[in-house]
Amino acid sequence: MANDISVIALSSHPALAGEICAHLGVKPAATEIIRFGNENILFQCQENVRESDVFVIQTSCPPLSDHIMELLIAIDALKHASARRITAVLPYFPYARSDKKDRPRISITARLMADLLETAGADRVLTMNLHSPQVAGFFRIPVDQLNATPIVCNELRSTSELGDSVLVASDVGEAKDLEDYANRLGAPIAIIDKRRPDDSENAKAVGLIGDVAGRNALLVDDEITSGGTMIAAAQFLLEQGAQRIEAAAVHPVLSGHAYERLADSPIERLVVTNTIPTPSGQRMEWISTVSVAKLFADAIYAIHSGESVSRLFV
Numbered sequence: 001m002a003n004d005i006s007v008i009a010l011s012s013h014p015a016l017a018g019e020i021c022a023h024l025g026v027k028p029a030a031t032e033i034i035r036f037g038n039e040n041i042l043f044q045c046q047e048n049v050r051e052s053d054v055f056v057i058q059t060s061c062p063p064l065s066d067h068i069m070e071l072l073i074a075i076d077a078l079k080h081a082s083a084r085r086i087t088a089v090l091p092y093f094p095y096a097r098s099d100k101k102d103r104p105r106i107s108i109t110a111r112l113m114a115d116l117l118e119t120a121g122a123d124r125v126l127t128m129n130l131h132s133p134q135v136a137g138f139f140r141i142p143v144d145q146l147n148a149t150p151i152v153c154n155e156l157r158s159t160s161e162l163g164d165s166v167l168v169a170s171d172v173g174e175a176k177d178l179e180d181y182a183n184r185l186g187a188p189i190a191i192i193d194k195r196r197p198d199d200s201e202n203a204k205a206v207g208l209i210g211d212v213a214g215r216n217a218l219l220v221d222d223e224i225t226s227g228g229t230m231i232a233a234a235q236f237l238l239e240q241g242a243q244r245i246e247a248a249a250v251h252p253v254l255s256g257h258a259y260e261r262l263a264d265s266p267i268e269r270l271v272v273t274n275t276i277p278t279p280s281g282q283r284m285e286w287i288s289t290v291s292v293a294k295l296f297a298d299a300i301y302a303i304h305s306g307e308s309v310s311r312l313f314v
């Protein structure tokens, strides 16, 4: 690895940042991050980054606003420390679901995030499975969006009997991603008609396009937040005659009592990635977590050396 690369591991996900650095064969740069009594954050890079190609790793997880401020402050500091190029590495993009004006006078915060990152001094963004790919278009700087589907599919292929399975999108929005899963796993598909009457966690499955009767259902979504969508979908699929329910999602937000709710649900197995840290003590054997660290490391190396990033998705 060339000497002019620096990796900054911010506070949100040191385990993933450490794994990425191990794959790259670099040490995270020494930094100091102080939170003062008045909640102000101080960031200092304790190594020279002048003319360096800098990658700042920060995922979206609680305390979210604090992590966003830390990211912006770090990018600003690195810019003023004369970094040659700064790439914000955001495994789970903050405010990814706030991406459209679907109600009057509503905030579109994914777009604001783009403005904030550019204003702070980011030159590029590297992220993974955006809730809607159009978010990349909110930026005027290059955005590389990695795809975790091949990694998740490898895990499903090696540990599940997929012969009699139907892939099921947990809502219509997920149908496009489902095509990628179906092409890789060679299974038929079905799509759930999900309704969310308000902003609460009360997702309802009200219809099904496709047939799951007598078959195993493999539910797919980009993220699981409260678990409400997956649980409602799983219960609905059983009512439609599915035999067994498994599930897969890229981003395990798993907020509030999601673990307990999912453990009590008909979902027998769940595959997720490590874009978001798992709270300690919450590991369960029916949840498999596959690592995306090598893919991020390969993408960082490709960006650094001017190689294609899209070739990594095959």
Ligand code: R5P
Residues within 6 Å of the ligand: 170, 171, 173, 174, 201, 203, 221, 222, 223, 224, 225, 226, 227, 228, 229, 230
């Ligand atoms: C929404 O459209 C997303 O794809 C997921 O379905 C949603 O984030 C899941 O949220 P929850 O687990 O709270 O139902």
